[in-house]
Amino acid sequence: MKPPLRLPRSATLSPRRGVVDLMGALEVAGVAPDAPLLVEGGNDPVTASLHLGPLLTRHQLEARVTRRADALSSGVGPGAIHPLVLRPDAEGVVELLAIWRLGAVPAPLNPKLTEAERAAAVEALSGRAVPGAQVVLWTSGTSGSPRGVALGWDGIAGHVEMVVDRLSLRPGRDVWLASLSPAHVGGFMLVARALLLGGVLVAAGIPSPEDLVRVLEGSVEDGADRPVSHLSLVPTQLRRLLEEWGDRPAPEELRCVLLGGARTPTALLEKARAGGWPISVTWGMTEMASQVATAPPEEVARHPGTVGRPLPGVEVRRGEDGELLVRSPAAALGYAGGRPLPDRDGWYPTGDVGRVEADGRVRIHGRRADRIVTGGVTVEAAEVEEVVRAHPAVADVCVVGLPDEEWGERVAAWVVPVEGEFERDAVDVWTRERLASAKRPRVWHRGGDLPRNVNGKVDRGRVRDLLSGQARG
Numbered sequence: 074m075k076p077p078l079r080l081p082r083s084a085t086l087s088p089r090r091g092v093v094d095l096m097g098a099l100e101v102a103g104v105a106p107d108a109p110l111l112v113e114g115g116n117d118p119v120t121a122s123l124h125l126g127p128l129l130t131r132h133q134l135e136a137r138v139t140r141r142a143d144a145l146s147s148g149v150g151p152g153a154i155h156p157l158v159l160r161p162d163a164e165g166v167v168e169l170l171a172i173w174r175l176g177a178v179p180a181p182l183n184p185k186l187t188e189a190e191r192a193a194a195v196e197a198l199s200g201r202a203v204p205g206a207q208v209v210l211w212t213s214g215t216s217g218s219p220r221g222v223a224l225g226w227d228g229i230a231g232h233v234e235m236v237v238d239r240l241s242l243r244p245g246r247d248v249w250l251a252s253l254s255p256a257h258v259g260g261f262m263l264v265a266r267a268l269l270l271g272g273v274l275v276a277a278g279i280p281s282p283e284d285l286v287r288v289l290e291g292s293v294e295d296g297a298d299r300p301v302s303h304l305s306l307v308p309t310q311l312r313r314l315l316e317e318w319g320d321r322p323a324p325e326e327l328r329c330v331l332l333g334g335a336r337t338p339t340a341l342l343e344k345a346r347a348g349g350w351p352i353s354v355t356w357g358m359t360e361m362a363s364q365v366a367t368a369p370p371e372e373v374a375r376h377p378g379t380v381g382r383p384l385p386g387v388e389v390r391r392g393e394d395g396e397l398l399v400r401s402p403a404a405a406l407g408y409a410g411g412r413p414l415p416d417r418d419g420w421y422p423t424g425d426v427g428r429v430e431a432d433g434r435v436r437i438h439g440r441r442a443d444r445i446v447t448g449g450v451t452v453e454a455a456e457v458e459e460v461v462r463a464h465p466a467v468a469d470v471c472v473v474g475l476p477d478e479e480w481g482e483r484v485a486a487w488v489v490p491v492e493g494e495f496e497r498d499a500v501d502v503w504t505r506e507r508l509a510s511a512k513r514p515r516v517w518h519r520g521g522d523l524p525r526n527v528n529g530k531v532d533r534g535r536v537r538d539l540l541s542g543q544a545r546g
Contacts, residue, residue, distance in 0.1 A: 113163030
């Protein structure tokens with residue numbers, strides 16, 4: 074049996090103001106100076122087609138980080154939180170590493186934030202300090218209340234160790250595509266995971282579906298001949314990838330598509346698996362440094378509907394009200410400003426409703442905040458969405474509760490139709506045959522793409538506001 078992976082902890086690295094220089098950590102971890110780590114790229118300004126550059130070794134990346142740190146040194150103070158807009162390209166990776174080199178705590182902001190949202194985040198984070206923080210991730214969560222979540226180095230390194238066996242990772246051999254924003258915990262941990270394990274990170278910005286197909290085909294201009302072995306996607310990205318890819322089998326070199334960030338429709342999962350895509354379903358949150366439970370591809374096939382077992386060292390239990398509680402050694406230090414994580418006797422309340430099955434696998438039913446209570450009956454929005462989405466005329470759907478004087482709430486559905494005519498009565502009959510009366514939508518809206526936040530999750534608050542206006546009108 075191979076010994077478990079053990080990445081260096083902060084106590085062995087002499088961190089500056091509590092912040093670890095990741096390039097120094099790579100040296101301690103045994104990543105050779107000539108080990109390839111990064112492929113940069115971008116879109117040609119004339120043809121707009123994606124191209125990839127040569128492989129950068131650890132030594133070459135170190136030189137770029139040093140130059141960038143020297144340029145930033147007069148404006149980045151050690152120990153303080155430093156908000157900045159960060160993209161998943163080589164320039165963004167170098168910026169992140171340079172800020173760590175200077176002993177500051179980066180707080181990556183998503184480029185999709187509005188100017189007002191960005192200004193609010195900068196004002197809330199600038200100049201603050203969280204003892205032991207390695208990064209602060211600005212997230213609105215699903216409650217809609219923006220906050221900065223502070224992750225420590227030991228939690229980050231420990232989390233990387235947790236997923237190695239679960240995802241069958243091969244330190245020094247895997248090739249990850251930077252497919253999510255580093256302002257999102259999934260995108261940030263992708264970068265940390267790839268570099269800490271001595272893998273290759275292809276960092277060319279979030280690719281369009283067309284460019285993603287070309288990267289997976291190996292048909293991108295230039296670039297090192299290193300086929301991508303691992304992707305992290307949210308369900309919307311997976312759907313668009315499959316539409317662009319067509320009916321061809323999945324690439325042989327692709328070993329894992331880590332899928333999370335939102336509930337995955339059953340039909341989408343089945344379509345991907347039928348095409349041979351190695352889907353690994355995960356459930357997690359920023360406060361737990363991303364993954365809490367993960368099902369590798371073979372488990373997704375054998376146990377559909379679950380998100381797998383908790384990662385090693387992570388505990389999950391069900392509270393009396395059905396909410397799932399988590400305890401993890403990779404838990405965040407707290408929130409920027411010094412506010413600790415909420416807890417119930419040491420357990421973090423996730424806001425997700427579900428259960429832990431007898432074999433330890435976790436099943437998610439939906440968000441506690443998404444529950445609808447109508448006429449005294451509790452309705453899980455995710456259950457209604459699954460039924461409506463299964464209709465052949467429906468491409469996507471979001472179900473919310475609207476205030477109702479008589480029933481307390483009534484069920485409402487925003488439906489994105491498949492191309493062609495959408496007959497509301499036909500879908501209504503479909504739900505009548507499959508759902509109890511209280512669960513059936515009473516308000517229907519036929520619309521275009523669902524409103525989403527900067528991380529690609531459906532903005533249920535916006536859906537609720539729009540449908541409330543329609544119902545009043």
